[in-house]
Amino acid sequence: MIEVRGLTKKFGAVTAVDGLTLRVERGEVFGLVGPDGAGKTTVMRMLCTLVAPTSGEARVAGFDVTREVDQVKDRIGYMAQRFGLYGDLTVAENMRFYADLFGVEGEAALTEQLLEMTRMAPFRDRYAAQLSGGMKQKLALMCTLLHKPEILFLDEPTNGVDPVSRRDFWVILRRLVDGGLTVFLTTAYLDEAERCGRVGLMHGGRLIRVDTPAGLKQALPEACIEVRCGDPRAARALLRGMDGIASADLTGSALHVFVRPGGPDEEAVRAYLAGRGISDAQARRILPSLEDVFIATIRGEAAVHAG
Numbered sequence: 442m443i444e445v446r447g448l449t450k451k452f453g454a455v456t457a458v459d460g461l462t463l464r465v466e467r468g469e470v471f472g473l474v475g476p477d478g479a480g481k482t483t484v485m486r487m488l489c490t491l492v493a494p495t496s497g498e499a500r501v502a503g504f505d506v507t508r509e510v511d512q513v514k515d516r517i518g519y520m521a522q523r524f525g526l527y528g529d530l531t532v533a534e535n536m537r538f539y540a541d542l543f544g545v546e547g548e549a550a551l552t553e554q555l556l557e558m559t560r561m562a563p564f565r566d567r568y569a570a571q572l573s574g575g576m577k578q579k580l581a582l583m584c585t586l587l588h589k590p591e592i593l594f595l596d597e598p599t600n601g602v603d604p605v606s607r608r609d610f611w612v613i614l615r616r617l618v619d620g621g622l623t624v625f626l627t628t629a630y631l632d633e634a635e636r637c638g639r640v641g642l643m644h645g646g647r648l649i650r651v652d653t654p655a656g657l658k659q660a661l662p663e664a665c666i667e668v669r670c671g672d673p674r675a676a677r678a679l680l681r682g683m684d685g686i687a688s689a690d691l692t693g694s695a696l697h698v699f700v701r702p703g704g705p706d707e708e709a710v711r712a713y714l715a716g717r718g719i720s721d722a723q724a725r726r727i728l729p730s731l732e733d734v735f736i737a738t739i740r741g742e743a744a745v746h747a748g
């Protein structure tokens with residue numbers, strides 16, 4: 442559904458996207474993650490024909506994003522990071538507005554179906570301005586789905602949405618994907634990235650890893666040890682000075698410590714802390730979270746670029 446080769450976008454001196462190469466198959470849920478300014482929105486806007494690439498090429502649903510703009514547009518739905526809903530129109534009126542915009546015919550039946558699916562039917566006459574954040578996102582999604590796209594582009598679709606509504610949103614997405622839709626999304630939430638079939642890690646305009654969430658975790662060369670103790674900040678300072686430790690960072694009340702290959706094991710970490718006045722430390726080997734992988738990967742990239 443998506444085929445990208447060497448896709449690059451420069452804004453003056455800024456290279457927002459740098460030689461991106463990627464394939465996304467039909468029916469996949471692909472998630473792009475990366476820090477602010479990594480280039481995620483720019484990738485999406487190029488794939489949606491809204492920004493012209495500086496170089497490289499991209500095909501979406503088999504069509505070229507620069508030469509076959511209309512064919513691409515007919516087949517995609519794009520929910521922008523700030524999707525334009527009209528606050529002074531109701532839910533149903535917003536949907537009618539977008540149906541007109543897309544030239545959708547017989548939209549009434551589809552509107553009903555979408556309202557049912559998203560459990561928004563009771564709110565059809567509520568002004569968009571009065572909806573909760575999660576409901577606004579559902580409405581934006583419904584508007585995006587009105588012209589029956591083959592592929593859905595969602596730019597941070599659940600940003601600022603409470604966890605329950607986010608779960609709701611994902612139940613809806615899952616059903617759409619089961620019905621054959623392809624989804625390409627960006628997210629700042631790494632638990633959300635875990636729900637994707639494959640994830641691309643983007644940093645400084647470059648795609649530095651692409652794999653399944655499980656694959657990304659297994660590929661991490663460093664081991665992850667969780668340390669709990671009464672004074673995690675003191676433990677962090679000590680561990681950052683220990684040989685073989687790549688990093689030690691607080692994750693909630695625990696420390697996540699990355700150990701280079703051949704570095705200390707959990708028992709050595711515990712003994713090291715005990716020998717330096719922290720006698721209550723518990724250390725155990727854990728499977729890294731996607732957040733751990735992400736931080737470790739970005740740290741590795743930064744080190745490479747620092748020479």
Ligand SMILES: Nc1ncnc2c1ncn2[C@@H]1O[C@H](COP(=O)(O)OP(=O)(O)OP(=O)(O)O)[C@@H](O)[C@H]1O
Nearest residue numbers: 452455456457475476477478479480481482483484
């Ligand atoms: N229209 C533009 N003109 C100039 N620079 C731009 C433009 N759009 C994006 N950029 C720059 O390109 C880089 C990538 O921006 P982009 O919005 O794609 O990042 P992002 O990964 O979506 O970030 P965020 O997580 O904050 O949404 C940034 O340095 C940004 O300032």
Ligand SMILES: [Mg+2]
Nearest residue numbers: 481482483522
């Ligand atoms: Mg963005």
